[in-house]
Each structure stands twice: as C-alpha cells, then as structure tokens.
Amino acid sequence: MNQFQAGQMPELEAKGWSGHFASMRSDPLGTMERASAMGDLVRLRFGPFYAYGVFHPVHAQHVLVQNAQNYEKQTRGYAKLRLLLGNGLVTSEGDFWRRQRRIAQPAFHRERIAGFVQNMAEATRDLASRWSQAASPTLTSNISEDMMKLTLRIAGETLCSRDISGEADRLGGSLKHVLEHFHWLTNAPIPYPEYWPTLGNVRFWQAMRNIERVLADLIEERRRSNEVHHDLLSMFMEAVDEETGEQMDDRQLLDEAKTMLGAGHETTAVALSWALYLLSQHPEVADRLAEEAEAVLGDKLPTPETVSQLTYANQVFNETMRLYPPVWAFARRAKDDDTIGGFRVPKGAIVFVGIRDLHRHPEYWENPQTFDPDRFAPERVEARRKLPSGKHSFIPFIAGQRKCIGDHFALTEGTLVLAMLGQRFRFERKPGYQEIAAEPRLTLRPKDGDLPLVIHPR
Numbered sequence: 001m002n003q004f005q006a007g008q009m010p011e012l013e014a015k016g017w018s019g020h021f022a023s024m025r026s027d028p029l030g031t032m033e034r035a036s037a038m039g040d041l042v043r044l045r046f047g048p049f050y051a052y053g054v055f056h057p058v059h060a061q062h063v064l065v066q067n068a069q070n071y072e073k074q075t076r077g078y079a080k081l082r083l084l085l086g087n088g089l090v091t092s093e094g095d096f097w098r099r100q101r102r103i104a105q106p107a108f109h110r111e112r113i114a115g116f117v118q119n120m121a122e123a124t125r126d127l128a129s130r131w132s133q134a135a136s137p138t139l140t141s142n143i144s145e146d147m148m149k150l151t152l153r154i155a156g157e158t159l160c161s162r163d164i165s166g167e168a169d170r171l172g173g174s175l176k177h178v179l180e181h182f183h184w185l186t187n188a189p190i191p192y193p194e195y196w197p198t199l200g201n202v203r204f205w206q207a208m209r210n211i212e213r214v215l216a217d218l219i220e221e222r223r224r225s226n227e228v229h230h231d232l233l234s235m236f237m238e239a240v241d242e243e244t245g246e247q248m249d250d251r252q253l254l255d256e257a258k259t260m261l262g263a264g265h266e267t268t269a270v271a272l273s274w275a276l277y278l279l280s281q282h283p284e285v286a287d288r289l290a291e292e293a294e295a296v297l298g299d300k301l302p303t304p305e306t307v308s309q310l311t312y313a314n315q316v317f318n319e320t321m322r323l324y325p326p327v328w329a330f331a332r333r334a335k336d337d338d339t340i341g342g343f344r345v346p347k348g349a350i351v352f353v354g355i356r357d358l359h360r361h362p363e364y365w366e367n368p369q370t371f372d373p374d375r376f377a378p379e380r381v382e383a384r385r386k387l388p389s390g391k392h393s394f395i396p397f398i399a400g401q402r403k404c405i406g407d408h409f410a411l412t413e414g415t416l417v418l419a420m421l422g423q424r425f426r427f428e429r430k431p432g433y434q435e436i437a438a439e440p441r442l443t444l445r446p447k448d449g450d451l452p453l454v455i456h457p458r
C-alpha cells in the first residue's frame with residue numbers, strides 16, 4: 001500500500017487560489033498530459049473544489065461499467081449541452097433515457113446501417129469528383145471544411161433523406177455559430193448566463209431557432225405526406241416502445257434529430273480530417289490503404305459486403321481515433337461516495353476520464369505516440385484484450401450502457417470514406433505548415449478548424 005492509499009488521490013500541483021482553472025483554459029491537453037504522467041488517478045483543483053481524473057482502463061471500466069449507476073451527467077458541461085441538443089439521447093438520463101434508447105436502438109442495427117452505405121458512397125464519390133475536377137494537377141483544400149460538409153450531407157441523408165448540406169449556408173452556418181458560442185458558454189471563467197442579451201447570445205439563439213425551424217419543418221412535412229422513407233427520422237416516427245406502446249411526440253423527435261446531427265456529424269468529420277492528415281505524414285500507410293481499396297473496390301462503389309473487407313482502412317480509422325479521439329475526455333458527477341483504485345471519491349465530485357491520455361497508456365500501447373495502424377490487426381487486438389480491462393484500453397465511443405449508439409455507423413462511414421478517398425488521392429501537408437496542433441473544443445479538432453492539405457490524384 002502506498003502513502004496515498006490512506007484516502008486522497010495524488011494531486012497535480014497548482015499555484016494560486018484558482019488552481020487549474022487558468023491552465024485548463026489555456027492548455028487543456030498539456031494539463032491533462034501532466035496529470036496522466038503523474039499517475040493513473042490524479043486530482044485537479046479548481047478553486048476550492050477537486051475534479052478526479054481517471055487515466056487507466058481498469059478505472060475507466062469501474063466508472064463506465066462496474067459502478068456506472070453511481071455516475072450521472074449532472075455537470076455544467078451537460079447542462080450547457082442541453083441548450084444545444086435538448087433532452088435527447090446524449091443528455092437525458094434515467095427512465096426517460098432508457099425508453100428513448102430502447103426506441104432508437106433498432107434504427108442502428110447492422111442491417112439498417114447497411115442500408116445507408118449507398119448514401120455514404122455517393123456523397124463521397126461526389127466529393128472525389130469535385131476534387132478531381134479541381135486538382136489539375138493539384139488542389140489545396142481545407143480538409144476540415146470538406147469533411148464537415150461531407151459528414152453533414154451523409155447525416156442529413158441518413159437522418160431525413162435530405163441533402164441538408166445544400167442548405168449549408170442556412171444550416172451549416174448556424175451550426176458553426178452555435179458550436180463556436182457553445183465553447184465560450186462552457187469555458188467562460190465564471191458561469192456565463194446564456195439568456196443575457198449579449199450579441200453572442202442573441203446570435204446563438206437566432207442560430208438555434210434556425211436549426212430547429214429546418215428540422216421542425218421536416219417533421220411536419222413528414223407527418224403530412226404519405227411517402228415512405230427509409231431514414232432515421234421515419235424509424236423514430238414509426239418506432240413504438242415495446243413495453244409501453246408509446247411513440248415519440250414532436251418535441252422528442254426534434255430533440256433526437258438535433259442530437260443525431262450534433263453527435264453524428266462533427267465527431268466523424270474530425271476523425272476523418274485527422275486520418276487524412278496522418279496519411280499525408282505516412283505515405284507508406286497511404287499506399288497500403290490505396291492498394292487495399294483498389295483490390296477490394298476496383299472501380300465499383302462500396303457495398304456493405306465490400307466495406308467489411310476493407311480491414312486496413314478500418315485499422316487506419318481506429319488508430320487515428322486512438323491518437324485523436326474526437327471526444328477526448330468526458331465528465332460525470334458521483335451520486336454517492338465511491339472508492340476508485342483505493343482512493344476516496346466523495347459524493348458530488350466531478351470525475352473525468354481522459355480518453356486521449358488513456359489511449360496512450362504505456363502498459364497497453366508500445367511507443368504510444370507513434371501512428372501504427374497495425375496495432376489494430378486482429379491478433380494484436382486479441383492480445384490486448386487479455387490485459388486487465390484490455391477492452392477498455394480503446395474507448396473512442398466510451399463503453400457500458402451509455403456507449404455511443406452510432407459506433408457502427410461511424411466505423412462504417414469512416415472506413416468507407418477513407419478507402420474511397422485514399423484510393424484516388426495522395427495527400428501532402430501544405431508547404432509552410434508545420435505540425436497541425438489539436439484544439440479541444442466540443443470535439444478534438446485541428447486548431448482553428450484549419451487543416452490545409454495538398455491533394456494529388458493518384
């Protein structure tokens with residue numbers, strides 16, 4: 001037993017009364033790196049309060065699975081997220097969440113997702129055609145923006161059979177503004193009332209109304225027409241809770257539609273952006289990916305069967321999310337006193353899991369900073385699973401009952417897009433751009449959303 005096991009978790013030292021407020025605002029990734037370098041469980045002080053950091057798979061499993069019922073989403077971050085997503089699957093809790101999850105789950109079965117592969121493939125083919133036409137001989141593009149538009153189109157088509165990226169200026173512009181202001185709302189040094197009539201707040205609510213209007217119109221139109229659609233919105237509208245016989249009302253449909261757009265599009269877009277960036281740094285990986293895509297796809301669009309054969313593209317996508325998990329950390333509040341790894345965690349404390357640092361834990365990953373998609377070769381995955389809580393050494397979608405409902409959807413989309421783009425193009429960092437820094441906003445995105453890459457046809 002070491003000296004700390006008497007009770008308190010080791011603490012990352014902080015100067016001044018405010019503790020880590022300033023360093024978490026100015027350098028969140030660095031602060032978390034320093035904390036995780038200290039140990040697997042480390043406290044950070046914010047004014048008079050402590051937040052308890054978890055950086056080891058065994059302890060993450062404790063929070064997410066073994067004692068998950070003790071950890072709720074009653075934190076400041078989720079309160080603000082409710083402004084954005086309403087009371088949808090990401091933000092709701094308890095019986096309401098359980099019912100919504102039960103209703104939504106069938107829409108994410110593998111066979112359903114197979115039905116969306118064609119939308120994903122056509123949207124990617126159109127982007128590739130646009131790049132090809134512009135790339136004579138090369139094109140420099142902000143990959144971040146391209147990936148946001150691509151995943152927004154896919155999210156729109158799969159959610160409501162509409163290419164809402166066509167309404168990008170109306171919807172995409174509003175989404176962008178909402179996300180920017182959201183960062184400010186959650187990171188203001190003192191709680192910042194979102195209803196004060198500041199310019200930022202007024203524009204935020206205008207943008208929110210805009211998004212809601214687009215989605216509410218869609219729901220209303222759908223209620224009126226008798227057309228049959230095979231999209232998530234229809235599945236939600238038709239779904240009947242087996243236990244209660246209830247269906248979702250318009251408010252719930254709107255919240256779930258906002259949730260699917262919000263949770264589904266930016267996360268996948270940043271993962272894809274980082275993947276293309278990493279391919280630009282690792283030509284040998286890019287060549288192997290292109291060879292696989294050529295052998296499996298040839299000149300055909302992907303189908304559910306061929307996507308499942310794109311094993312290397314899938315490994316590249318996973319390895320990207322290991323190094324750059326779109327959701328890089330998350331927090332919960334302890335409902336009751338708990339003990340994690342022998343340390344006391346008091347009732348009401350904020351506990352956070354640093355996914356990005358956990359994904360680089362040296363007990364699970366050799367040379368953890370190195371990009372190496374072969375780590376996800378089946379035999380190496382199997383070997384990792386034999387380590388303590390090995391399954392939780394890679395949790396981009398978290399784990400347990402609150403695991404991402406769209407994980408299979410995202411993996412299918414990520415694999416397919418990477419294979420199709422990697423087959424046709426080679427990517428290179430724009431001259432003059434050094435290493436692109438990661439910036440933790442709602443997701444872990446390239447700094448300022450700026451990722452210019454030079455695109456060469458293969």
Ligand code: HEM
Binds near residue numbers: 263402405409
């Ligand atoms: C690479 C892409 C994605 C990543 C990394 C990701 C990650 C996550 C994570 C970490 C959570 C847990 C959040 C929390 O506990 O607060 C989550 C939840 C969720 N995700 Fe995803 N996600 C991705 C794509 C998607 C897609 C494509 C969809 C929908 C089409 C989606 C829908 C959701 C929903 C509805 C939840 C809430 C589930 C629940 O609590 O029941 N996600 N996701």
